[in-house]
Amino acid sequence: MKIEQHLRVKVGDGYDVYIGSGILENCGRFISDLFPMRNCMIISESNVAPLYLETVQKSCEAAGLHVSSFVFPAGEDQKTLGTFGMILNAMADAHLTRKDFAIALGGGVCGDITGFAAGCYMRGIPFVQIPTTVLSMVDSSVGGKCAVDLPQGKNLAGVFHQPSLVLCDTDTLSTLTPEVFADGCAEAIKTGILNGGALYELLMEGPEEGRLPQIIGHCIAYKGGVVERDEKEQGERKLLNLGHTAGHAIEKCSNFGISHGSAVAIGTAIMARAADALAWSTEPLGEEVESLLKDYNLPVITDYEPEELLEAALADKKRSGKLITIIMPDAIGHCVMREVTKEQLLEVFTAGWR
Numbered sequence: 001m002k003i004e005q006h007l008r009v010k011v012g013d014g015y016d017v018y019i020g021s022g023i024l025e026n027c028g029r030f031i032s033d034l035f036p037m038r039n040c041m042i043i044s045e046s047n048v049a050p051l052y053l054e055t056v057q058k059s060c061e062a063a064g065l066h067v068s069s070f071v072f073p074a075g076e077d078q079k080t081l082g083t084f085g086m087i088l089n090a091m092a093d094a095h096l097t098r099k100d101f102a103i104a105l106g107g108g109v110c111g112d113i114t115g116f117a118a119g120c121y122m123r124g125i126p127f128v129q130i131p132t133t134v135l136s137m138v139d140s141s142v143g144g145k146c147a148v149d150l151p152q153g154k155n156l157a158g159v160f161h162q163p164s165l166v167l168c169d170t171d172t173l174s175t176l177t178p179e180v181f182a183d184g185c186a187e188a189i190k191t192g193i194l195n196g197g198a199l200y201e202l203l204m205e206g207p208e209e210g211r212l213p214q215i216i217g218h219c220i221a222y223k224g225g226v227v228e229r230d231e232k233e234q235g236e237r238k239l240l241n242l243g244h245t246a247g248h249a250i251e252k253c254s255n256f257g258i259s260h261g262s263a264v265a266i267g268t269a270i271m272a273r274a275a276d277a278l279a280w281s282t283e284p285l286g287e288e289v290e291s292l293l294k295d296y297n298l299p300v301i302t303d304y305e306p307e308e309l310l311e312a313a314l315a316d317k318k319r320s321g322k323l324i325t326i327i328m329p330d331a332i333g334h335c336v337m338r339e340v341t342k343e344q345l346l347e348v349f350t351a352g353w354r
Contacts, residue, residue, distance in 0.1 A: 001026045004213035009224040011231050012162050017220055019213050023169035024055050028063030031128055034164055039066045039100040043114040047074040048106040048132050056105055068094040076256045079109045079149050087117040101126040107133035108140040115146030119161030126164040132172040134184020135261055138219035141166050143227045153315040154248045170212055183261025185296040188219055190242050190268055195222045196333020207296055239335050242327040243268030249312035253304045265298035274352030275328050283331045306349035
């Protein structure tokens with residue numbers, strides 16, 4: 001085992017994040033230090049479980065934990081209240097108590113739905129994040145936003161429930177398809193645009209495997225700092241939604257046939273182009289952002305018309321009365337929140353669409 005990065009997120013009681021290789025085989029020792037001799041349930045999905053569930057379960061049992069598991073079908077279309085209910089029933093059937101905990105083993109969907117179930121079961125039990133994709137490592141495993149989708153939109157039912165521990169084993173990234181790998185890079189690029197500095201410079205050097213622990217560490221450090229200052233998304237944390245207003249609309253228009261990462265990439269490109277076209281940025285961004293996204297094999301345009309995106313975006317949870325909060329890039333390392341009407345949002349989508 002090689003630990004490349006160790007970070008501490010100081011939200012609530014705080015939690016550790018470990019990034020490195022060979023962590024899955026040793027995860028039990030990290031987890032049992034927090035929850036010695038407890039019962040736990042590993043929640044995973046059908047793509048990940050055949051690869052890693054046995055390894056995690058054996059490591060936990062060797063560390064003295066009593067382990068059960070639940071596996072649900074893979075896919076964004078499983079991020080529903082129905083799956084959420086099945087996980088709660090599985091927890092109850094396993095007789096988990098308030099002293100016990102859950103483990104999310106998988107990508108962003110698994111982490112989101114496991115955190116939501118853990119936050120609700122018996123009014124809240126702890127959970128551990130073991131993310132297995134770039135997207136879940138750089139973004140969703142940290143911060144405690146746990147939710148499921150409703151037919152009306154993304155992540156409309158959920159809770160804020162921070163994990164107790166995050167274990168990022170970069171060995172799991174070797175099994176990802178190029179498309180799933182690129183998906184996660186979209187969130188890393190989004191974070192790079194927000195943060196600038198060393199993270200953006202690393203991303204500009206390209207997606208080389210040796211840079212991944214550093215990129216993941218920078219992303220988590222940035223997001224962790226934002227969450228420490230604004231856990232419940234009342235202010236600064238909204239900046240993390242760069243590219244997501246258009247991105248979520250694209251996902252919904254495609255009936256989730258377009259992946260989250262691809263949709264966020266297109267949404268980020270739309271906002272960068274719109275910032276240029278509307279003279280809302282202090283430096284030209286559109287071409288540079290597009291070029292960077294393309295370097296990571298991500299799309300930058302959509303066939304959905306601005307009017308279609310607007311209709312889908314109006315169901316988004318980031319609304320406040322008649323206004324919608326959007327995130328616009330001003331410069332690399334600086335983005336701003338703008339509250340716009342639906343007419344202004346259509347203007348933004350139109351300016352950034354092509």
